[in-house]
Amino acid sequence: MNRPTVLSFCGLVLLGTALTCSAADTNTFLLRGATIHTMAGKDIVNGSILVRDGKIAGVGQDLSAPSGVRVIEGKGMQVYPGIIDAGTSIGLSEISGVAVTNDVQEVGKFNPELRASIAVNPESEHIPVTRANGITSVLALPDGPLISGQASLIHLDGWTTDQMEVKRSTVMHLRMPAIGGAGGRGEGRFGARGSFDEQKKTFDKDVADLNNFFEEARRYKQAKAAHSPGFKPDLKLEAMQPVIDGEEPVLITAVRERAIRDAITFGDKQKLKIILCQATEAYKVMDEIKSHNIPVVLGPTLALPLEEDDPYDRPATTPGELYKAGIKFAIASFSNEFSRDLPYQAAAAVAFGLPKEEAMKAITVNAAQILGVANTVGTIEEGKSADFMLVDGDPLLEQTQIKQLFIKGNDVNLDNKHNRLYEKYMNRPK
């Protein structure tokens, strides 16, 4: 909700009862007495957060409520930033098995002009279900064989897609051509098929097409700048401009070692700002990833090893290894229905060597930094969107309950399809 809406709404309520308005439905308040895990420095014991118009106006130990500002007592509670899932199809897909409910994949191999948030359904049941476990924003990610479109970071709250958008064009999604199966999510749809020779042929063609497409985007840039006669605007090539200028990051899905190396080489050659996505075998390419300073969005930690003879705990040890190598990474669900379990994906990495604090960072501040939205979300710091949760324990543990959740300072309703059906059927007469 933007400010005028809130004010007018409050104005109406004020006619009825003044208390109602000051107690709820405003995104200005002071939360006090809680332990605040800002993810941007030390935890603040007995800390307060001042929220004004949906933004964090102050964080510290000695904040007092300006007059007329409502106070939320957080004694005994823990406060963490809202979790960010840096890879989902939330809003773009309702029931994965039913084609008409899916808006994830467009026809064709080059669709850079597509923008995910355009097609997000704000009424999707996944939104309240997911946020009920502390996930406050997600990257709605189009998918396809090569360039599938621009992924959008969206808040999991809002009456309209306009209100939900954090950043419409967050990253461009590119799936690196691969031989021997793409790996990761979408393997079934995008994995190369046929004999080695057939796969190699497809691979070579895709690589050539990809290079040509980027060259075409550069020629388009020159022609446009030179006002060349006969220049015609082209939505696809236009959409590529921020990418070839290195402004908009390219999220490159590259699962196996070969694809990861190809992605790094491609990024170098085209002078792109790249993020490696679902890079399961990143542990084999750590030196190059580190020297290029490339961030990584890892897929689920609770996953089977890629190869039959990989160690049984292979996916779970990777986050800890990347951390030790000094590589910035986030962990994402690449799912809809399991997005709410993202904290447990991060926790599984803790069991296998990742420090606890780093696991929480992998689903908050790191995700924000990698996606280029750290000025808005990811930590509890002044100036950022007031996205945080009040919990009774460590969010990485399943027993922990979310008591209150704020998105843009709005006290979000934790009600969802699941607890509604729970209430209903617990009360079914015997």
Added chain:
Amino acid sequence: MKERLLLVTAAFGLLPVSIFAAAPILIENATVLTITNGTIARGSVLVRDGKIAAVGENIKAPAGATVINADGKFLMPGIIDCHSHIIAEAINEGTLSVSSMVDVGDVLNPEDIAIYRALAGGVTTANILHGSANSIGGKCVVVKTRWGKSAEELKFQGALPGIKFALGENPKRRGEVSFGAPSPTPPRYPGTRMGVEEVIREAFTQAKEYQASWKTYEAKKAKGEIAIPPARDLKLEPLVEVLEGKRLVHAHCYRQDEILMLLHVADEFGFKIRTLQHVLEGYKVADEIKAHGAGASTFSDWWAYKVEAYDAIPYNAAIMMKRGVLVSLNSDDAELMRHLNTEAAKTMKYGGLTETEALSTITINPAKQLMIEKRVGSIEVGKDADMVIYDQHPLSTFAKVEKVLIDGQVYFDRNKDIEGRPEKEKEKKLLITKAAEEQKKAAPTGGGSRRPTQ
């Protein structure tokens, strides 16, 4: 291919020591989660001849016993997964609506790496099911994850065999009439939930007749009359076993209407549904499930992957349990199978089950559902020594498995697994080099097929 299998076996071949003259094992100083008799804060468990010989606070190590100091660790019964398809080389005989003549137990692959991975996730027993492509599917088998043993040795001796039923979208998919699009050719009956019910009713009508024909024959024979035995029917035999309570029915189902349908059909023909599998809308008909006496084996929080899973809720296990149904959590998945302990923990978050109730969904409850609770599912004297040592409480997402015992033998040891990795890596490199050399020899000109050798 053969070399590859050898490699895999070698890479993970933490082959358990010989069963002969195995020394007793004392696991001491652990937090012992017995499941059925509370938790012992600092307890010990003595294992002798593959069985749990003593459980308590002060157990002295007998002479010659191997002592495992589990100070600060957690000991719980081995996890039982009531729904898995690992080890099975084939899952669906989907060409028929009733495929009760086939048996998953005939196609177990003891070299499936999923066995070792499940073991490393604390699973010691699994119900290996036929798929859900048909209303009445194939026969099923209960196994222990005895990695390194033969297919026969994997089988849980003494466990009743099962049979898979399936309702809803999966069994009717091949018969669906799709408006505007061509139907699968040729369509296979049934294509609706009405048809699914009819297939089951028809099959049991035949089974009853078949059962009666044998009874008549046996009666005549007993009286010394001349009697000709009926022709054996391998499709109906397992269904007669169901009618006689000698084979357990594990029925894949989602929606409340189809669950009720099946319970009614079973009541009508006088047999029991032992477990409703998935049973994602079980919470809507928990009282009816309880009245029939069926167990419910469900997912923790899967939902929305198909229409019939759209009303699935993570509170399902808790609601059913609170209304008196015997509930277990299963995996149906080689990955999920590796962390059923943290799946169980979700029932605490969603529905407020206690720690013991949560853990019972992956131990004693599935044991009861498979009718093997006298053998496994809790840490009690006399039961099989199938146990897991965790470094932290198994309901914590930070916990990992350190050791797994089956029948009193250590089948998984994380330290040994890690220690063995460099050696395995070396061996792998050697095999790859060898394979490359042989490939070169086979194609000296460098031309020809570039496909990897099989």
